Amino acid sequence: MAGILVVAEAAGDGVSASSLELLGAAQQLSSQGGGAVSAFVAGQAGANALLQHGAATVYVGTNAALASNMAEVLQPAVQAAIEQSGADIVLIAQSSLGRDLAPALAFANKTGAAMDCVELKINGGRLRVTRAAFGGNARAEHTWKSPLQIATVKGKSFDAPEAGAGGGETKTIDAAGTARITVLGISKAESTGIKLEDAAVVVAGGRGLGDGAAFKMLEDLAGTMPAGAVGASRAACDLGWYPPSQQVGLTGKTVSPNLYIAVAISGASQHMAGMAGSKNIVAINKDPDANMVKVSKFAIIDDFKKVVPALIEEIKKLG
């Protein structure tokens, strides 16, 4: 029996935003003949949100151990949901959990996991996915040989479906794996101001800034706009100029703000992969041939050290 199982992650009194995006992806696949959409979530709290957003069946993991959110503990519960639902497609978010859970499930089922997919479609009754490879320089398309097809989905690649009346059913699963890894504690990343992924405006800097001190200027620019945040390219983070938690790119955060101002970022594919979904891109760069300039709506070809302070003043003047 074909079908799609979404592995959701509980968050607050519902599920994470990326979990709802998975339902959006699952519904697209379902409309292409992928079968019924079911979902798994640990804890009763997330079940309603999944039903309201279109899951026909929600498998609720009831074992208290699942709260650790560790892949090795969740794996048997998700395995049970796969078997009970008869799903042959499993969608998981590309999150800290998903990165561990997807390959663990795949290898245990002698199949493969395609990670961080940006496009999914049903082709001849089977899943076919597209993902970035070689730092975003290339796109690769994969299929599966084994019946079970497991994919993680890159954040912001699909829209969450509208909430409706629901009407599906819930079933409980009690399984949990043995924890071989003991969680001692969790700490939140230090981040001043608004969360990067939620920012309406992201001002980002790259290697071309020349030093870490220049990020102060970008913070000032972001500060002129409500819901403005500062991001950085991988190169800038690797150089220690800005915290890795603020990295935008293939190995960092994926953002899709209304306005993305890229300062001294050439637009290596590594970075583009994390911000290509931005609604409007502005480039400030010395190099007119920079990749970032090509993908921008507006670009200023000049020295950022002169442009950015002037832009801060001009935006302040606009009020």
Next chain:
Amino acid sequence: MNIIVCVKQIPDPETPAASFKVDEAAKKVIPAQGIAPVVNPYDPQATEAALRLKEADGGGKVTVISLGPDSARDAIKHALAMGADEGVLLNDPAFGDIDNFQTANALAKAIEKLGGADLVLMGRASADWDMGVVPTGVGQALNVPVVTVAKAIEKGGAGLKVERVLDDGFQSVEVALPAVVSVSNEFGEPRYPQLRQIMMAAKKTVQVWGAADLGLGADEVGAANRAMPLEALYVPKVESNVEIIEGDTPEEKAAVLAQKLRAAKLV
């Protein structure tokens, strides 16, 4: 502590976008002219982690394994020059274009052939295919716990204390050995091999094992036996509609941009 580090050689991820070419028919990257392949950027951090643990321990052995073509010997040599003790190259035409499942399986077989290890370290992902699943695959094949995306590793508690990088913070965990740990870029700068060490590394042993040495049958290797066939590989197209802001001075350009952003209701 007996530590095994897995490293990979990949096309240089700093290759400019303009030099990156793909043979779409063969579904392969065409090596860029004059740009040599490099050690996967996360791997020297895994080697560094191994060496620091060995030093803190005051003994033990660090063996480095790489699965790849003949040139992957350079990735092994780099780890040996950093201070690893010996190397193993897994090299066989049947390893060409295998997927991560097959790679994990082959690495696990090699680790078993080496008599196992207290700890297997590798980079959090390889920057070419960037899936980051091989550590989990190796752990599963060896039936040992896998701790991913580590920024700090020390001996302690039941075996190791590891600080992991999560999407929105950090998690500290404890795990008994043997275990597999994947290391992230947040681990810190790996040491840079000195000339004397590079010369010494040339004298260190690098064994070469093929599929048969690992007891892998013809149905377990080869591109035809991938769990996930590669259907297409191509360079995505970029269309440009950019409006370059004109002006005599940077200040004038900034003023024009501010006006345009306001007109578009973006600021």
